[in-house]
Amino acid sequence: MPAPIVLLAPGVYRIPTLGDAINSFAFLDDDGQVTLVDCGLKRAPGRIVAALAGIGRHPSDVTRIVLTHAHGDHAGGAHDMVDRSGLAGVDIHEDDVDYITRGVEAPGPAGGMARLLRRGPTSRFEPVAVSEALTDGQLLPIAGGVRVLHTPGHTPGHVSLLHESSGVLITGDVIFNLAWRMTWPVSFVCTNAALNKRSAAVLADTSYQVAAFTHGPEIRDRAREQVRDFVRRKGSG
DSSP, rough: OOOOOEEEETTEEEEEEEEEEEEEEEEOOOOOHHHHHEEOOOOHHHHHHHHHHTTTGGGGGEEEEEOOOHHHHTTTTTTHHHHHHOEEEEEEEEGGGGHHHBBBOOOOSSSSSHHHHSSSTTOOOOOOOOEEEOOOOOEEETOOEEEEEEEETTTTOOEEEEEEETEEEEESSSSBGGOOBBBOGGGOSSSSSSHHHHHHHHHHHHHOOOEESOOOOOOOOTHHHHHHHOOOOOOOO
16 A cells, blocks of 8 residues: 655645655656655655655656755755665755765754764765755755745754746755644754754745644635744744
8 A cells, every 4th residue: 555645735745754754745746756855864755655656656767856954854855765766866055065965964953862862873874965955045846846945053054945827835854743732953963053943934935735744734714824823922032
């Protein structure tokens, strides 16, 4: 039986790779080409392939892979998915290129828990070549256009992605929505937690109808208003 795949809007899907706790996404073009966003942990590609089969797609239909940032729970399966799809590499913001090509996570703060996490099993992953280094404001030719929003803090090159025609925003890790409650990512997994909160103001000021989180289920009801309220209540500094 195919793995679950969640329709967010026509041609836009969420792929749960560890329940709702870790999500990848897929954009389906009219000609059948697929753009995959994030590749989960190392074992996630099997679930991604099974989910794509649920919409009649195969890894060979994947013509682009975009990573929101260089952390192991988003890039751990990237090398495998690149191989399965026959691509030359992935697309990632220019400020995270060095980490993805070396197979190491973008740095967190010094000391304590962050130091322990950098020694953990997800802190390193197989290096992946980069096909395109992304920049802020860039419009990717995906499913009618996906806008790159540079939202640094979680990592230096973290991006969120806006599918303008459907109003689906992929927040990345700027905000989590675990247990149906928006939260900030914990500070020890961020390069700069304060900057991450400031970046959330970009999401609050962007127009969209669905907020899709890489950690947690999407919000469809008054999504922008709920995100703006969260940022206002929790602060952006």
